[in-house]
Amino acid sequence: MKEISVRSSSRFEMIDITEAVRKTAREEKIESGIVLVYTPHTTAAVTINENADPDVPRDLLAALDRAVPLSANYRHTEGNSAAHVKSSMVGASEMVIIENGRLVLGTWQSIFFCEFDGPRSRKVIVKFLT
Numbered sequence: 001m002k003e004i005s006v007r008s009s010s011r012f013e014m015i016d017i018t019e020a021v022r023k024t025a026r027e028e029k030i031e032s033g034i035v036l037v038y039t040p041h042t043t044a045a046v047t048i049n050e051n052a053d054p055d056v057p058r059d060l061l062a063a064l065d066r067a068v069p070l071s072a073n074y075r076h077t078e079g080n081s082a083a084h085v086k087s088s089m090v091g092a093s094e095m096v097i098i099e100n101g102r103l104v105l106g107t108w109q110s111i112f113f114c115e116f117d118g119p120r121s122r123k124v125i126v127k128f129l130t
Contacts, residue, residue, distance in 0.1 A: 001125060001126070001127050002024045002027075002028070002125070002126045002127075003123050003124070003125055003126070004017060004020045004021070004024065004123065004124040004125075004126060005121065005122075005123055006113045006115075006121075006122045006123065006124055007119070007120075007121050007122070008113075008115035008118035008119045008120055008122065009118070009119050010115065010118055010119060011115075011116075011117065011118050011119070012061050012064075012065070012115065012116060012118070013061075013114075013115040013118060013119075014047075014057035014060065014061060014112045014113070014114050014115075015112060015113045015114075015115065016051055016110045016111070016112055017037070017046075017111050017112065017113045017124060018051070018103070018105070018110040018111045020124075021035060021037055021096070021103065021111055021126055022102075022103055024126050025098055025101070025103065025128070026101070028128055029101075030098050030101065030128050030130060031098070031100065031101050032098060032099055032100070032130065033097075033098050033128055033129050033130035034095050034096065034097055034098065034128070034129040034130075035095070035096050035098055035103070035126060035127070035128050035129070036093060036094075036095050036125075036126070036127040036128075036129065037093060037094050037095075037096065037111055037124060037125075037126055038092055038093040038124065038125045038126075038127070039092055039093070039113065039122065039123070039124050039125070040092070040123065040125060041087070041092075041122055041123075042084055042087055043080055043083035043084055043086075043087055043116050043117035044083075044087055044092075044113065044114060044115055044116060044117070044122055045086065045087045045089075045090035045091055045092060045113075045114040045116070046090075046091065046092060046093055046094050046111065046112065046113060046114065046124065047090050047091065047094060047111075047112050047114055048094050048096070048105070048109050048110070048111055048112070049109065049110070049112060050108040050109065050110070051108065051109070051110035051112075052107075052108040057112065064086050064089070064090075064116075067089075068082045068085045068086050068089070069082060070082050080116075080117045082116070083116035083117035086114070086116045087114075087116055090114055094111060096111065098128075
């Protein structure tokens with residue numbers, strides 16, 4: 001198990017962590033298997049989506065904000081209930097196949113750390129299943 005440090009700079013942000021996951025796989029000399037990319041935070045998530053057009057992550061965040069507004073009649077009093085809901089909707093992990101030492105991702109796909117309650121220092125746990 002390896003850990004990747006992530007520092008968000010905004011309250012809501014999608015950070016491309018694909019290269020950090022690739023680097024970790026290279027360092028571990030993984031040729032074939034699966035990598036589990038997981039965040040242990042209840043107000044963050046991990047997802048795979050397009051990274052060729054920067055408007056896609058922006059649109060995803062905007063759609064989540066419309067679906068789960070920052071202010072509503074939440075009972076949780078810390079002011080971050082929307083972040084908890086978004087985290088559950090998006091999910092805490094993704095699995096990616098590794099073949100011939102490479103992540104098997106589509107042409108436009110990247111692995112994103114999704115920050116819903118930043119800015120913060122966070123971590124992503126990477127576990128290789130070979």
